[in-house]
Amino acid sequence: MSGISNTNKPxxxxxxxxxxxxxxxxxxxxxxxxxxxxxxxxLRKVMTSLIKHVHDFAREVDLTVDEWMAGVDMINRxxxxxxxxxxEGQLLCDVIGLESLVDEITFxxxxxxxxxxxxxxxxxxxxxxxxxxxSMGDSISFDTPKDAEVAYMHGVVYDVVTKKPVDGAEIDxxxxxxxxxxxxxxxxxxxxxxxxxxxxxxxxxxxxxxIRPTPYPVPDDGPAGELLKKLDRHPFRPAHIHLIxxxxxxxxxxxxxxFAVKDSLVVKFEPRQGDEKAALELKYDIxxxxxx
Amino acid sequence: MSGISNTNKPxxxxxxxxxxxxxxxxxxxxxxxxxxxxxxxxLRKVMTSLIKHVHDFAREVDLTVDEWMAGVDMINRxxxxxxxxxxEGQLLCDVIGLESLVDEITFxxxxxxxxxxxxxxxxxxxxxxxxxxxSMGDSISFDTPKDAEVAYMHGVVYDVVTKKPVDGAEIDxxxxxxxxxxxxxxxxxxxxxxxxxxxxxxxxxxxxxxIRPTPYPVPDDGPAGELLKKLDRHPFRPAHIHLIxxxxxxxxxxxxxxFAVKDSLVVKFEPRQGDEKAALELKYDIxxxxxx
Numbered sequence: 369m370s371g372i373s374n375t376n377k378p379x380x381x382x383x384x385x386x387x388x389x390x391x392x393x394x395x396x397x398x399x400x401x402x403x404x405x406x407x408x409x410x411l412r413k414v415m416t417s418l419i420k421h422v423h424d425f426a427r428e429v430d431l432t433v434d435e436w437m438a439g440v441d442m443i444n445r446x447x448x449x450x451x452x453x454x455x456e457g458q459l460l461c462d463v464i465g466l467e468s469l470v471d472e473i474t475f476x477x478x479x480x481x482x483x484x485x486x487x488x489x490x491x492x493x494x495x496x497x498x499x500x501x502x503s504m505g506d507s508i509s510f511d512t513p514k515d516a517e518v519a520y521m522h523g524v525v526y527d528v529v530t531k532k533p534v535d536g537a538e539i540d541x542x543x544x545x546x547x548x549x550x551x552x553x554x555x556x557x558x559x560x561x562x563x564x565x566x567x568x569x570x571x572x573x574x575x576x577x578x579i580r581p582t583p584y585p586v587p588d589d590g591p592a593g594e595l596l597k598k599l600d601r602h603p604f605r606p607a608h609i610h611l612i613x614x615x616x617x618x619x620x621x622x623x624x625x626x627f628a629v630k631d632s633l634v635v636k637f638e639p640r641q642g643d644e645k646a647a648l649e650l651k652y653d654i655x656x657x658x659x660x
Numbered sequence: 661m662s663g664i665s666n667t668n669k670p671x672x673x674x675x676x677x678x679x680x681x682x683x684x685x686x687x688x689x690x691x692x693x694x695x696x697x698x699x700x701x702x703l704r705k706v707m708t709s710l711i712k713h714v715h716d717f718a719r720e721v722d723l724t725v726d727e728w729m730a731g732v733d734m735i736n737r738x739x740x741x742x743x744x745x746x747x748e749g750q751l752l753c754d755v756i757g758l759e760s761l762v763d764e765i766t767f768x769x770x771x772x773x774x775x776x777x778x779x780x781x782x783x784x785x786x787x788x789x790x791x792x793x794x795s796m797g798d799s800i801s802f803d804t805p806k807d808a809e810v811a812y813m814h815g816v817v818y819d820v821v822t823k824k825p826v827d828g829a830e831i832d833x834x835x836x837x838x839x840x841x842x843x844x845x846x847x848x849x850x851x852x853x854x855x856x857x858x859x860x861x862x863x864x865x866x867x868x869x870x871i872r873p874t875p876y877p878v879p880d881d882g883p884a885g886e887l888l889k890k891l892d893r894h895p896f897r898p899a900h901i902h903l904i905x906x907x908x909x910x911x912x913x914x915x916x917x918x919f920a921v922k923d924s925l926v927v928k929f930e931p932r933q934g935d936e937k938a939a940l941e942l943k944y945d946i947x948x949x950x951x952x
Contacts, residue, residue: 391764399757399919404892411890417721419756425713426761429706430769436753436762444749447739457736461728464711465691469718470728472683477722598703600696627691 396423442591449590453552455493459592462492462626463601471628492610492626494550499540502564507577507645510561513546519648520640521609522575525568528655533572539654540565541578542610548584577646580637581607583620601625611652688715734883741882745844747785751884754784754918755893763920784902784918786842791832794856799869799937802853805838811940812932813901814867817860820947825864831946832857833870834902840876872929872940873899875912893917903944 400416407415425431446456461467502508512518525537542563544550551557568574585603588596596603603625607618621629640649692708699707717723738748753759794800804810817829834855836842843849860866877895880888888895895917899910913921932941 390768391761395757395761395764395919402891402893402915402917402919406892407890414721414723414727415756415891417717421713421717421720422756422758423761425709426758426765428713429709430765431706431762432769433759433762433766435706436758437750440747440749440753443735444739444742444747447736447742447749450736450739455732455736457732457739458729461732464707464714465687466714466718466728467725469683469687469715470723470725472687473718473722474725476682477724598699599694599707600698601694623694625694627687627694 391427446591456590458493463592465627468627499563499565500560508562508564509579511557516546517580518646519580520577520646521650523652524572525654535570537568539574543581544584546582581609583607683719738883748882750785755884757919760919791855791857792852800854800856801871803849807838809872810938811872811942812869812938813942815944816864817946827862829860835873836876838874873901875899
């Protein structure tokens with residue numbers, strides 16, 4: 369399922385299915401050749417491929433003006449709905465798996481250049497750069513709902529090259545509450561609830577209290593939600609903590625609405641003994657790659 | 661240049677160029693198979709092809725998270741800039757030739773179903789549905805600038821099936837002024853300047869005064885303009901009247917910034933004798949296809 373167009377070969381009969389061969393065979397080259405000589409080489413490569421694939425898509429399905437305009441309208445409405453706190457354009461991409469795919473591509477490039485680090489997953493639209501730095505052992509849950517299970521999450525951050533624990537590594541964590549909402553979506557949660565940064569100790573260890581995550585739907589009141597409904601798909605993501613770690617007992621692990629689950633990121637919450645503040649425990653060590 | 665992906669064939673060595681074969685070969689099928697059984701068959705076909713081509717594009721160029729986010733940001737800003745009077749999402753599509761391509765596809769489908777009608781071209785972002793109905797022989801130019809050449813445009817509308825003139829056919833015309841601006845972009849032009857609807861006479865004839873069109877740049881203060889600059893491309897469109905008709909003497913006929921020129925739409929303005937209101941004349945007959 370990862371065949372790519374080879375435009376240097378002559379058209380074969382099966383390539384002309386759906387009328388793709390009926391259209392002006394020079395049009396796409398005409399558009400691509402308009403790119404001027406002063407263009408950045410990487411941008412030229414990206415745009416050449418994008419134009420080729422978008423045109424091939426339109427020809428393959430005989431896309432009509434009305435269908436294209438419906439797509440333009442969807443994209444414009446996504447932009448109009450986007451704010452500092454909500455990125456609907458990103459969510460549209462997530463629904464067709466694009467964020468998860470570019471995450472895989474970017475991670476592979478980083479892994480090839482370095483060593484095998486802890487696998488990445490998509491950032492998603494609810495990350496905030498301004499999460500507060502909290503102290504070792506603190507809780508990130510300030511408005512803990514009654515149906516939440518409190519868990520203590522801890523582990524050690526290792527340098528993937530030296531294999532030694534990392535002192536002072538910063539970990540950024542965010543998770544939705546049991547109602548499926550992140551704090552910036554929910555007026556009933558205090559600012560930066562279920563969100564925070566931690567620095568590892570000298571021995572590389574980190575630890576904090578959080579809640580066991582629950583599955584939640586992505587926001588479905590915009591174009592991305594409309595698309596999911598029209599595609600007869602549910603909007604749910606499996607339970608996860610953004611670091612990012614998936615709960616092995618969660619529903620939706622095999623049909624995440626944004627396709628971000630990876631086997632190596634699925635974890636088990638265990639019962640925690642002797643801690644009145646949390647009934648569950650999650651141990652998760654992290655292999656940190658070197659920065660550029 | 662219109663090869664399409666054939667995903668049923670096994671990957672050949674050249675298909676794995678650029679690392680496309682290094683990524684999870686099941687991911688795209690996983691995303692496509694999430695489309696539910698209640699999905700409209702046409703939407704399923706369109707989205708399956710779109711997902712396949714967008715994923716192939718990302719793999720082909722090893723698209724990174726940062727590059728993808730720059731694209732999301734561009735799309736969101738295009739939506740935020742769009743209003744009833746400006747459609748920046750549409751303009752972004754125009755710049756990569758997509759509107760012109762879906763126009764070709766839609767026109768071919770209509771032509772196959774009926775007969776050879778006058779060729780269509782893209783609607784563009786400056787069409788308004790509420791143009792006023794004007795009387796035969798009226799002018800659409802109310803704030804005629806000093807550098808404008810007034811022209812009388814006229815012709816006959818024929819039914820492509822019966823070959824007979826069409827009585828009462830509605831013609832919608834709009835054009836930019838010599839400063840390159842449509843009236844809705846220009847506070848110095850009166851409402852509906854250089855825009856109007858006409859109905860043909862019993863003999864199918866129509867006629868009105870307009871100005872000879874001049875080349876103009878598409879709006880370049882948004883994401884579409886940024887993209888044109890980054891691609892080292894000029895923003896100019898050849899001189900045209902939206903009906904749509906191109907002036908054979910215009911610059912940019914062979915490198916329209918939105919790729920909408922078709923040979924059959926290029927026309928010649930001739931000197932007009934004995935009319936103090938216009939120095940030029942354009943005769944243009946129209947073959948009208950039957951409505952559905």
